[in-house]
Amino acid sequence: MESMWFLVQNNEILPIIDKCSSFLKLQGVLAWCVRFKEKNPLQITTGNLTVAELCTALLCLVRKVQTVYFTTEIWCIERGQQLPDSINLLTLSPFSDERKILCVGGRLRHSNIPAEQKDPMLIPNNHLICDLIIKHYHFSYLHTGAEASLANIRTKFWIVNGRSKVKRVIKQCIKCLKVKVKAKGKNQMMADLPSARVSIARVFNKVGLDFCGPFLIKLIPGSAKKVYKCYICIFVCFVVRAIHLEIVSNLSIEAVLVKGEDNSKLLNWNLAKIVEVHPGTDDITRVVTLKTGKGVYKRPVTKIVKLPFNCN
Secondary structure, three states, X not given: OOOOHHHEEOOEEOOOOOXXXXXXXXXXXXXXXXXXXXXXXXXXXXXXXXXXXXXXXXXXXXXXXXXXXXXXXXXXXXXXXXXXXXXXXXXXXXXXXXXXXXXXXXXXXXXXXXXXXXXXXXXXXXXXXXXXXHHHHHHHOOOOOHHHHHHHHOOOEEEOOHHHHHHHHHOOOHHHXXXXXXXXXXXOOOOOOOHHHHOOOOOOOOEEEEEEEEEEEEOOOXXXXXXXXXXXXXXXXXXXXXXXXXXEOOOOXXXXXXXXXXXXXXXXXXXXXXXXXXXXXXXXXXXXXXXXXXXXXEEEHHXXXXXXXXXX
16 A cells, blocks of 8 residues: 655655544544545545554554654665664564564464564654654553553554653653552651640540441341441550550531541542641641532642643
8 A cells, every 4th residue: 555645745744644633533633634545536445444444553653653753763674774783673673563563573483363563663763753652552451551451552553662652651640559559658757746745644635536337236136136337436545555446336427527528538538629738847748728519628648649740
């Protein structure tokens, strides 16, 4: 098939690639372009795009990107010359297959895995198509980590210096940040203990509360009796660390428990703006005032997460 001349102009890839927000969308747009370019008046193709058309568009896209970014490598390989030692692809043993696609060589020729896994297509790490491919596999496999995403990508593509590139792209994923982020204040210098913790007092005069459960209990012994759900309220003395347990029937306000937003999942946290900081006596800020769509709250810095922004 003829090369897609409309993808490249003056040895530069046209902005059509930069305007697509996803890899599948880019592949679909190029597939429609291929159908239009190869349109035969005697045999008009209608309906949705076929798998063959999508594969053809992908090959044309990869071929043109490689033509721009791997010019020296392709020139040497087509003429049967050895790659210069300065080429960073030398260790990958690249070769050009029958589709004129630059692929990674290896020792899996006699393996029974698919051909595209034996010799994945080379992708530069400094082009937008690389980011689109990483995001596509990262989202398709339900936000896997860097190593798993890289392994899935290498079933079809081989990104130059892929591990570091995948880590940088996944680091900008908002959903992964909300789920996996660890509070940056975990290593923060702790404030002085409150007076209630260090002042002499009677046992259980100053206490802290916590709950555990639920537990299933029977009020009357016997296998056929009704089972009830209960929780245990834990009283901890601030002074001598003594513990007292009480059974409560539920987690309602009447049972002395109020479930705040701090116990909600990270994915359900609201966007907020810091309107005031509250430094301690040691000039270290551990609490801030936040303004959300629901009101104004005070939260510890360990319960807030800064969203990443890509300045590029």
